[in-house]
Amino acid sequence: MLCGVLNVLQAQTNDSIPENVKDLEEVVVSGQYNPQSVNKSVFEVKVITQKEIALRGGNNLADILNQTLNITIIPNASTGKSGVQLFGLDAQYFKILVDNIPLINDEGMGNNTDLTQINLDDIERVEIVEGAMGVQYGANAVSGIINIITKKSAKSKWEVVPYIQEETIGDEYDWVDEGRHIQSIKIGHNFSDKLYVNGIVTRNNFNGYWGSKKGKSYLYNDELRGYEWLPKEQYTVKSLWNYTTDKFKLFYKFEYFDETTNKYAEEVRENYNPATETNQPVATDEIFTSQRILNHLNASGQLWGTAHYDVSLSYQQQKRNVENYNYRIRTGEQFDIESYEYESRKAWYSKGNLSNLLPTKQSDIQLGYEITSIKGFASAISGLYSSENISRTLDSYDVFASSEWVVSDQFSVRPGARVLFSSNFNTQAALSLSTKYIFKNGLELRGILGTSPRLPSYEELYTYFVDVNHDVRGNANLNPEQGVSAFLHLKKKYKVKEWYLSSKLSGWFMNVKDRIELIIINSSPLQYQYSNIDTYNAWGLTLTEGAMLHNFRINAGATFSGISKVIASEEDYNDDYLYGLQLNTNASYTVPKWNTTFSAYLKYTGPQYQYVQNTNDAGETIVIKGKQSEFTWVDATVKKSFYDNKLEATLGARNLLDITSVRTTAVEGAAHSDPASSQLLGYGRSYFIKLLYKFNF
Known part of the structure; x- marks a missing residue:
């Protein structure tokens, strides 16, 4: 949201604003x-600019979203992935x-994305739109979208841009086995005033975080072997061909991404030989590899004089393989190696x-269509792998329409609708109504009401x-979840003496029905199955303020929100609203004589609460309000x-x-007297x- 405040400041159009502000x-x-x-x-679109990305030293999407209000980064040290929550x-x-x-x-198309797998070497800006965007972007856009816009031109005839980045991981760093090491080079060329081509190669080597662990060469079975954060190495290769004329644009993008993540087992089999009084410690380790291929062809231009068309065609593929092996720790020998294709997605779009x-x-x-055909198979959530994966196909065919009416210079309205046809589900619909009103004093009011279904994964x-110990099954008869959201934004830009100021107040309400949860369908033997059963409600208020004086900028924001979950999948649930608070601020100061900018960022996340099922000292199932501690x-x-x-x-x-x-008691299943976990x-x-x-030359 700090970025949102900055964008409000940047959106000034008053002629009295100096050129260095207008350029933004x-x-x-x-x-x-x-x-x-x-x-x-x-x-209401928030923008994180390329300049802001550069100031933060961000090289993947997780690096730049962790300071944004209403967004929470969820790292998973055991898999090396970073997920994200929005509202x-x-x-x-x-x-x-x-x-x-x-x-x-690995797990979807647009959803469930690992933020660490998206590098930012060719990014022009990141646009964030909050609220259901089902009409514009189809299913699974219930809480909003994050749209990454890439660079497609250069001012110079030739551009060659190499960079290196060295980073400690906590207090761990050396040139080989510790720390984070990034190298990248971009080469771009304007063959003419119409044709631009570039290529980018990036290596990102994250050597893992040891913390209290002892690494892969540790010999003893005391749960200290391995890493707290898994080591992983990424390679990204990108290429762009962009052809532009006054009335026609055509670009083709190619991307190849490769990631290797090493997982080292805590358990060590010491294999003690009493006859020789020696041991040969062995552990069972895993190597996960992910590859992504993206092809994107886009054409846009004018028809019939004024009409504008925009068409994209894309083939994408991502697969994740796992290699299991036994590892003789003393000698570094791998044996009993087995490889499996773990997760797979292929999509035409x-x-x-x-x-x-x-x-x-x-x-x-505006009239449009969207077609998606995905072929793949489900994740092995058990942690067990099989070479006999059953491939499934999910196809969807959408048509959508919207219209925008400019009633006056102050007031405009845009209604829209989408119909979603699917090979697996009944026909769905998404609706939206957006309005904008600008008061005579410059106060801007925007209202956005929208719906979007979420398709089962x-x-x-x-x-x-x-x-013999588990029975967990999917449900091919699941219905899509139904999401609806309403947002109201009120903002004002003004000047007080030499200060350029901006204020924005936003309020929202979100509802998701037919939430899919894993429920018990049989108690003896114990069986679980996914079912449409729960409801989710959230509301909140966000206030942001921005100020700029010459080369100094400061932005601040606060969000107060409440979340209620009707957990009908649990016998004894509590649907009371649980409230949370987030605060953030950033400040930057530029010294033109030094060509230097100083920046600082702060985000406070207050205590977070969640109702969970636990057991008391008597072994009875109860519902308690779990708490995750605050952090800054x-x-x-x-x-x-x-x-x-x-x-x-x-x-x-x-x-x-x-x-x-941070400490948390918001964990399912722990006994009432158990200490808080982390x-x-x-x-x-x-x-x-x-x-x-x-x-550049």
Whole structure:
């Protein structure tokens, strides 16, 4: 939300505003008929600019979203992945898009995305739209969308941009076995004033966080072997071909992503030989590898003089393999190696629309379609792998329409509807109504009402995990969940003496019906199955303030929210609202004479509560209000340019308060008298340096 405040400040259009402020006005594409400035958009769009990304030293999406209000990063040290929540709903309920198309991942298409697998080397900006966006972006956009817009041009004929980044992981660092090491190079060329081509290669080596663990070479069976955060190495290769004329644009993007994650078992089999009084310790370890291939072809231009078309075609694939092996720790020998394809997704996707169909500035109509065909199989949630995976296909065929009426210079309204046809589910619908009113004093009011279904995942539909100890099954008869949201935004930009100020107050309500949960369908023997049974409600208020004086900027925000879950899957549930508080602020100061910018970021997340089923001392099942403790995240950076802005050096510190974990009692199943457990959040205070050079000629 700090970024949102900054964007409000950047959206000034008053002629009295100096040029250095006007230059920061943002053009957005998310939810728009055509690219247009933030202040003209009917939707409230937050923008994280490339300059902001550079100031933070961010190189993946998790690095730059952790300071944003209403977004919570959920790291998983045991898998190496980082998920995200938006308004308390997890990553199944919103979409991550790249240039307006959903991005495939290990577990879905646009949803359940691992944020650490999205690097930012070619990013122009990140656009965030909150609230149900079912009409514009289809199913699974219940709480909103995050749209990553990539760069597609360069000012110089040639650009060669290498950079390196070295970062500690907590207090762990060396050149080989500890720390985070990133190298990247981008080469771009304007073959003409119409054709631009580039290529990018990036390596990101995260050596894992040891913490209290002893690494992979530890010999003893005391649960100290391995890492608290898993080591992983990523390679990303990208290429762009962009052809542009006055009335026609065509680009093709290719991306190959490869990630290797090593998981080292805590359990060590010491294999003691009493005859020789020696041992040969052995552990069973795993290597997970993920590969993603993305192809995206997009054409846009004008028809019949004024009409505008935009069509995308994409083929994407992501698979995750696992290799199990036994490891002789003393000698480093691997044996009994077995490999399996663990998760797989292949998708054909196309989206197109026609807009500007009416020859008048007072009204417009957009017509569009979206087609998705995904083939793959469900995650092995048991942790057991089989080479006999059952492949399934999910196809969807959507058509949508919306219209925008500019009633006056102050008032505009946009209704819309989408019909969603699916090979697996009954026909669904999404509706929206957005309005914007600008008062004579410059006060802007936006209202957004929208719906979006969430389609069941592969895991919920097709899981089959049955053995002597477990019986967990998917349900092919599940219905899509139904989400609806209402947002109201009130903002004002004004000047007091030499200060440029902005204020924004936002309120929202969200509801999700037919929530899918894993329930007990038979008590003896114990059997579980996914079912449509629960309801989710959330409401909240967000206030943000921004101020700028010459080279100094400061932004601050606060969110107060309440969440209620009607957990009908539990016998004794409590649907009272549970309330939470988030605060954040950032500040930056630029010293032009030094070409240096100092920045600081702070986000406070108050205690978070959740009703969970536990057992008391008598062994009875009860519902208690679990609590996760508060925490504060603080980052700081210094960015300086040299040699006519060709060399950029960024020094930074993440997690200055040295947060690693917080106490929580919001855990299902623990006894009432059990001590609180820990929720891992970070790997402690870390420092980084980034050096980037621009060879432009």
